[in-house]
Amino acid sequence: MKQSELKHHQEISKNAEQIWGWGTPAGQTRALRRAALIKGAGKLAAGNRVLEIGCGTGIFSVEFVKSGIQLVSIDICQELLDQAKLKTTEVHFMLGDAENLSFPDNHFDAVIASSVLHHLDVDRTLKEI
Numbered sequence: 001m002k003q004s005e006l007k008h009h010q011e012i013s014k015n016a017e018q019i020w021g022w023g024t025p026a027g028q029t030r031a032l033r034r035a036a037l038i039k040g041a042g043k044l045a046a047g048n049r050v051l052e053i054g055c056g057t058g059i060f061s062v063e064f065v066k067s068g069i070q071l072v073s074i075d076i077c078q079e080l081l082d083q084a085k086l087k088t089t090e091v092h093f094m095l096g097d098a099e100n101l102s103f104p105d106n107h108f109d110a111v112i113a114s115s116v117l118h119h120l121d122v123d124r125t126l127k128e129i
Contacts, residue, residue: 005076020056020115036063038114049109099128
């Protein structure tokens with residue numbers, strides 16, 4: 001985990017959704033569209049065990065879990081996770097680093113993410129996944 005990424009997310013955590021553009025009506029529409037695209041492309045189906053990396057404030061997590069999946073959503077920033085936990089109790093939110101996953105191999109049926117890969121060492125993350 002890059003400490004600079006963590007510090008950045010802690011600094012913006014109080015206004016993250018506005019900063020990311022999800023807080024406006026247009027942003028909310030875009031978020032719903034993106035979540036539907038990820039659900040469809042990932043073929044998420046009821047009962048699937050799914051890991052979401054970089055869940056932030058949980059705006060996508062809430063939509064993903066509507067598929068009936070068992071969702072574990074991780075982020076490196078506790079402040080963002082605290083906000084996500086206020087949105088739903090149907091997701092298991094936890095502090096975690098996509099570059100150093102703590103789950104056993106083949107634990108999940110799918111791994112999903114939105115707007116996070118540019119924050120990560122992609123090669124390292126893909127090896128973890």
